[in-house]
Amino acid sequence: MSCSSFKFKCLQYFFILHIFASTSILLSSTHNSSINNFLEIANSSEVFDWMMSIRRKIHENPELCYEEFETSKLIRSELDKMDVPYKHPVAITGVIGFIGTGLSPFVALRADMDALPMQEMVEWEHKSKVDGKMHACGHDAHVTMLLAAAKILKHHEKEIQGTVVLVFQPAEEGGGGAKKILDAGALENVTAIFGLHIAPDIPIGEVASRPGPIMAGSGRFEAKISGKGGHAAIPQHSIDPILAASNVVISLQHLVSREADPLDSQVVTVTKFQGGSAFNVIPDYVIIGGTYRAFSKQSFNQLRKRIEQVIIGQAAVHRCNATIDFLDEVRPNYPPTVNNGDLHEHFVNVAVNMLGINKVNSAVTPSMAAEDFSFYQKVMPGYWFWLGVQNASHKRLQSLHSPYLEINEDGLPYGAALHASLAASYLLKYQQDVPGVERRYLDEL
Known part of the structure; x- marks a missing residue:
């Protein structure tokens, strides 16, 4: 190819590119x-x-x-x-x-x-x-x-x-x-x-x-902590679910502060605590509930597993029984x-x-x-x-x-x-x- 032909081809190519760019703009x-x-x-x-x-x-x-x-x-x-x-x-x-x-x-x-x-x-x-x-x-x-x-x-x-x-x-x-x-x-x-x-x-x-x-992804939980009710003046004859539930609430906070990676944002919050109706009566049971949240599926599933373990374990320490419902049938967990x-x-x-x-x-x-x-x-x-x-x-x-x-x-x-x-x-x-x-x-x- 001659030099003049090459220059012409280059100019032709440049012109096409210019038209394409102008059209795109x-x-x-x-x-x-x-x-x-x-x-x-x-x-x-x-x-x-x-x-x-x-x-x-x-x-x-x-x-x-x-x-x-x-x-x-x-x-x-x-x-x-x-x-x-x-x-x-x-x-x-x-x-x-x-x-x-x-x-x-x-x-x-x-x-x-x-x-x-x-x-x-x-x-x-x-x-x-x-x-x-x-x-x-x-x-x-x-x-x-x-x-x-x-x-x-x-x-x-x-x-x-x-x-x-x-x-x-x-x-x-x-x-x-x-x-x-x-x-x-x-x-x-x-x-x-x-x-x-x-x-x-x-x-x-x-x-x-x-x-x-x-x-974040979000889940919910509700737990019933059962003991043995009785008169508040003679607590030795009862098994106090309020004390057990109180320790559960405190222990759940450790899941984020002591077990989670500080760079992996997670939340466990207890928002419901229901038990008893009189000043001098220890109730038979307490209901607690709340939410747990995380950004990764692995952290979310780990929180759920540990929430159940902590609630059952802390209840047992205080001679109570506990059942946990993650309310999956009421509302699906949000990813x-x-x-x-x-x-x-x-x-x-x-x-x-x-x-x-x-x-x-x-x-x-x-x-x-x-x-x-x-x-x-x-x-x-x-x-x-x-x-x-x-x-x-x-x-x-x-x-x-x-x-x-x-x-x-x-x-x-x-x-x-x-x-x-x-x-x-x-x-x-x-x-x-x-x-x-x-x-x-x-x-x-």
Whole structure:
């Protein structure tokens, strides 16, 4: 090949590369513009006022796990208005909606629906109308943001390169609703799932998450420690279960302080101690109960084993008998919430493009709280993040599960836009990364 021909070939190659790079930048720019448009739509007065109305309706009428019938009805009514198809009932009260082509790939967005058995102490126009029940964990906001994401995505449905699956899930608060959704086969062909949770301590317009473990696995236990009741004035004629139970509580604390690796976060907390009803009577038995938590399966199983050994052993030292129930049939143990690494990269890209690099904390400290979103992550790549609902110009919001919790509704548009952007951009990226991906019809989901 002559020198001139070689130069021509090099110029030709450089020109092709330049065109390819320019096209990629243009596609990226168009995509980023669409993401920013999602936030603009969510912040419009029409959508924002609608979100506030929906959230307040749900807040006024809280329903506990697997009792979310009116919440489910409201969700279905709004989806009907948007002409979004859905399946119902799933897992008793759950609703699964679909937006897009009806073909693979499928990506899911999840919102939990249930409230807590708490009396709301905040005096405001839209206070809970149901005594002893309150949306004290922000699930009313979660449902609202997913409905708003549905509205945004439906408006852009022709641009969606696959199907977005909307998961309105019951019973996150102890009922394992995510597991029931999976057991029903509702998400069989979903390739990834995203979820969010409001955070009262993070400013509006900011998010926080991390790859890997972000929430702990959680289990519960209840033990009956039986002795021999009698008069408190003559304890030698009795076998005191209160003394035995007290030593059990103290000994259980040593499982973390003396047996666990200090670099492996674990928790054992006794939260229930019930026994006796008179000042001068030693009872026949005492009931104790609590929770244990860890980030690894090995540590979790070791805690469970040692909790049983300590309770039985300490009871025997004090001449009592003990039985332990880990309540597996009442509520399944929650696995650790572990964020997929590739989805973390995707989340950071989307969040930074939308909010700015200084608004995204991608290395938040893990929490010992638990979240049943973890059930999804056991069977598919999943990603879960915190959404800020604090505002520096207002008073500090109470923590989650507080009867004084107030939601800063200015955070709703950010959650809705992030939901929509994460799903739409994931489908686009998936189609690009997996060319010729097998396409399945909606009925197979």
